[in-house]
Amino acid sequence: MSTKNTVSRREFLSKISQTGFAAWLGIDMLITKVESVLPSTVAESAPAFTKRGIIQLRLNSGYLEKMRAFYAKTMGFKADLGQGTLRVKTGGTIIEFNQAEQSLQSSDVPYYHIAWAIPENKFRLAKAWLKERTQLLSHPDGRNEFHFRRANRHAVYFADPAGNILELIARHNLKDGAEGPFTLADILYVNHFGFVVDDVATAIGQIRKALHLGLRHEPYDNFATVGDEHRHIVFVSRKRLWLPEMSKPAEAFASEAVLHGTPERTMDFDRYPYRISLQA
Template identity: 40%
Template sequence: MEVLTLPARDLAAQRAFYGDVLGLPADTDEVGALNLRVGSTLLRFVVGELGGPSHFAFNVPEDRFAGARAWLEERVPLLADPAGETSFHSKSWNADMVYFRDAEGNILELIARHTLPTSPGTGFGVADLLCVSELGLVVPDVPRAVRDLQQRLGLPVYREGSPTFTPLGDEEGLLIVVQAGRGWFPVGDPAWPLPFHLQGRNGDHAFDLKEHP
């Protein structure tokens, strides 16, 4: 994902979280917006209302998940599933994940995708957040939305989908299309449609997707 813009009620709180807690470089020159560089992605927050949490994920080097988890755990509480687990492995996606919240309550994820090449380096720091690689897209009808997005953007289904959850794209840019009201993993917060603006690429083709529920 190249540029992702999301709403935030309190830009100062988001600036403190992403800048002071996580250590991301923050650009404060634009009035009414917070611009953050996350690897190859520009993550932007603009003043706006949320009806519920967004979900988005950051790729981390596939061979340094333990370091990424330790780095994160020093800074924020980790989110647990009902069994109390805070680290997760997906066999079908060949990936390891850990979850947390930002200052607005958005559900964030660090994900080490073992299908991607190993990134150079050792240890883990904020510079090892490689990109924003997932965005939750909440819709009333998943199969219909998937057909529409495939027609408009040409995005393939990633791995496999269901009538309530279908990922579109690839490991460096996935739209997680989910049914409204479905619980976000691992905490079960219900998913609700939220505004966003996503500028990305499908191969050589750029696209510009805006949602304003």
């Protein structure tokens, strides 16, 4: 059999990585032909036991007093600071920020990517609400809102005093629209969280084996999502630049995520300070 026109899966992913990833992000590049070979999104029908998203995050951070003021006063969440831990209730998710080493330089303070789900029909209202409270993050091309066509969602980004890259995301496949103006109560739960790895394919294999979470889409060499529409883990390769500003490289910092789901189980990642659990 002739192999002249045969391309391995890894070669294919490598060739479409930059352009294909742009298709996912909604960045305006020459993506039409690439999008045509990618699997389209199927409306999510996740079982009820996954619909509470990510229940808890345990992270390290600095500037806890400033962080408390941001989450409590700027955003309006319930935030309690004591004994080196800031505990913030954000919708259905509890986030614990533990004080990182005091000797760290400001450039070494841990930072993460955290995204909250909002009702799918309230993106415009959410963006206006957020803009009244804090500065929105922009892409180098000037955009401060993003349409992810492949995932059928809209997102807007902002940051907290520790430099965490935060996101409000409206997932249109969920059909979870709500009436009325946008309020704090419309920030429902953490929908996804980013883990930084050196080899995305290896990380996918570990989490699928340990927690039986499935891929949401065909992965790229530097990016993959594992879980379902209501809660999932984002794997990104180390040093890949985080959206939207494309200036902050992805780095690995100690973190723990508890996802809603059964059967209950826990995994610790090889070579990384990461723990992921499923909890009813």
